[in-house]
Amino acid sequence: MTVYKAVLCGCGAMAKGWLRALATHPDVESQIQIVGLVDLDAAAAKALADEFGLGDASIGTDLGAMLDATGADLVFDVVVPAARRAVVSLALSRGCHVLSEKPMAASMEEARELLALAEEAGRIHAIVQNRRYISGVRRMRRFIESGAIGALTAVHCDFFLAPHFGGFREAMQNVLLLDMAIHTFDAARFVSGKVPQSVYCVESNPAGSWYAHGAAANAIFTLSDDAVFTYRGSWCAEGERTSWESAWRLVGSKGMLTWDGEETFTAAIAGDTPGLLRGTTPVEVPHGEHDEQTHGHASVLLDFLRAIETGEGPETVSRDNIRSLSMVFGAIESARTGLPVDLTA
Incomplete structure (x- = not known):
């Protein structure tokens, strides 16, 4: 089983829902290793790492530097919408698959640009529609x-x-x-x-x-x-x-x-x-x-991982989510x- 190295970008309150899903669902936790946390406020990233027992993860304020240092496969984008385009485009350009918080983009123009970038990079960009x-x-x-x-x-x-x-x-x-x-x-x-x-x-x-x-x-x-x-x-x-x-x-x-x-x-x-x-x-x-197997964030993460493994688009892939x-x-x-x-x- 492949274990993917992930960087979490954006360490505010919403990031806790993602980390809870990782911590409480064995099938997710076994496939994802959080290797870095990035936030403009390094103290917020450090506090989140401490709260969720991620002492081995690197802490930083620069996503590009973090990706270079960790060789991450995935980026979990939990930044505010105004910063989404910059984060997703950088992650895709470094060869990472990206799972973003909603909304997909701050405008339709930015959304179309991200679709094109994901297609060009040959990477999956999906949205957490939990x-x-x-x-x-x-x-x-x-x-x-x-x-x-x-x-x-x-x-x-x-x-x-x-x-x-x-x-x-x-x-x-x-x-x-x-x-x-x-x-x-x-x-x-x-x-x-x-x-x-x-x-x-x-x-x-x-x-x-x-x-x-x-x-x-x-x-x-x-x-x-x-x-x-x-x-x-x-x-x-x-x-x-x-x-x-x-x-x-x-x-x-x-x-x-x-x-x-x-x-x-x-x-x-x-x-x-x-x-x-x-x-x-x-x-x-x-x-x-299978109703008992429906777990919000964890189910989105599992579908995202399945898509990476199979090459089939996840249910919440950005080219579908742009309609929403x-x-x-x-x-x-x-x-x-x-x-x-x-x-x-």
Whole structure:
């Protein structure tokens, strides 16, 4: 079994989720050796190494120098979005495979540039869309694929939470769309199996918001096969909150499926009772055989390693993830202009 040498670039709070996945999943831990931690703040890198028992890893502030010193095979990119292009392009130029935190890039232009660089380097660039590997999301996808509720015609998602992060998020522009909504957008694309066609979005920063900009958004996406995806979200919604995974309603030609983002699934198909509103028949939303093997970050890492070994693209490879990114930037552009935005390009 190949053991890959990895450098972690960006040692803030999000990096801890990656390192926990490494530490708690034996199949991941056995294949990856963290040989270096890089951050503009060397003390932050040292503190992270101490917290996770990475005393043998080198500490530095210069990614290029670290790659030269360690001969790393992989770079885990956990930097802020504004620094992503520089980190990923440098890592690819040094022959490393790269797994990046979302969003894939700070603009569509930068995203296209990174796609070209990965292709030129012959290396894999993938994105940590860990919500795809939540068992509930996989369960919805399997249920839709089964045809139990017929052809999927609409996906509706509600996301209402009120986290007080502090730090960079509270100073961001378009904070909900750019930092969080991509999880739901990507999951909706995955669950539906549809391709985004256009978006119309209204963005706001509600009274009482502790964010600088864009803490709430309402978006309507047209999808392939005449399907629709709607998103209603707020990051400053106190009170009756949803799950972090959103509350879902999937409408099919024969019935509906709902998921509360936690443990509760309900589904029903149209009955045979005549009348203005026909009755419905509840149907089971079965668990998958391997649901217990769905582990968020660890599953993304395992798929990334599998792709390196086999040469087959991982599920969250950047050339696929750019479609989810286009949904984010399309929504931002629509909110700015007040007009629908075409996503087919």
